[in-house]
Amino acid sequence: MLQRPLENEYPEYYVPYVNLVSDGDLLPILKENLDATIALFEGISEEDGHFRYAPGKWSIKEVLVHMTDTERIMAYRLLRIGRGDQTPLAGFSENDYINGSQFNQLPIKNIIEDFIAVRKSTITLIQNMPEEAWIRKGFANDKEITTRAIAYIILGHAIHHCNIINERYLSVLK
Template identity: 75%
Template sequence: MLQRPLTSEYPEYYVPYVILVPEGDLLTILSEDLNNTIVLFKGISDEDGHFRYAPNKWSIKEVLGHMTDTERIMSYRLLRIGRGDQTALAGFNENDYVEGSQINNHSFKDILEDFIATRKATITLIKNMPTEAWGYKGNANNTEVTTRAIGYIIAGHAIHHKKIISKNYLVAKK
């Protein structure tokens, strides 16, 4: 079982994500989170996917698209660092990615399917990561991070955004 990362293994701004990850096997947590994500988003229509709980907030579609983009980027970082690549990896601006995706033009079903495919690929990557690679350190967004921490950041990031969806979007929509 993969050990929870120490706070020295990732930048402080990821603490809110990592602390959301429950105790247990990371692969099981990611698999269960995928099922929970499907349940949460399955009944949302294309029309409801455009809902924003406040001005200048992302739509539900944009939040799910952001979750997918971020998981892809973090999985790429996990792959690079987990393979021992010491190349400094660039950061990204999530607002630019949301705007550039034009995700509101896609069906909600397609956006959810994209997240599902991305999460399955993340699970496969983690499942096949060599044991010794979990302690590897690399540089992403001008900060040091371990492969292990990235796995937990991926899980916690999705949990974080699903809490926001449940609290601010789905409750406000009723």
């Protein structure tokens, strides 16, 4: 079972994400979160997918695109650091990724399918990571981080955004 990372294994700005992950075996929790995320977004109509709870905020579809892009990038970091690659990894601008996406032209169903594919890939990556890889350290965005911290951040980030969808978007739409 993958152990929860210590706070010195990741930058402080990830603490809220890691804290959202409940104790227990991470793989079943990742799978449960996948099911919950699918259920959440499948309940959103195409029209509501364009809803923004305030001017300048992302639409529901943009939030899901962001969740998917971030998980894809973080899984890549997990792979590189977990395999012992010591090459520093660059940061990324989440807004650049949203601006470079074609979410408006895609049905929400397609965006959900992309998230599912990425999450399933993340799960197999974590399942097949050797035990000794979890405490390996690397640098991403000029900050030191461990492989196991990245796994927890991936899940915590998804939980964070699902909470926001429920609290700031769906509460207004209902």
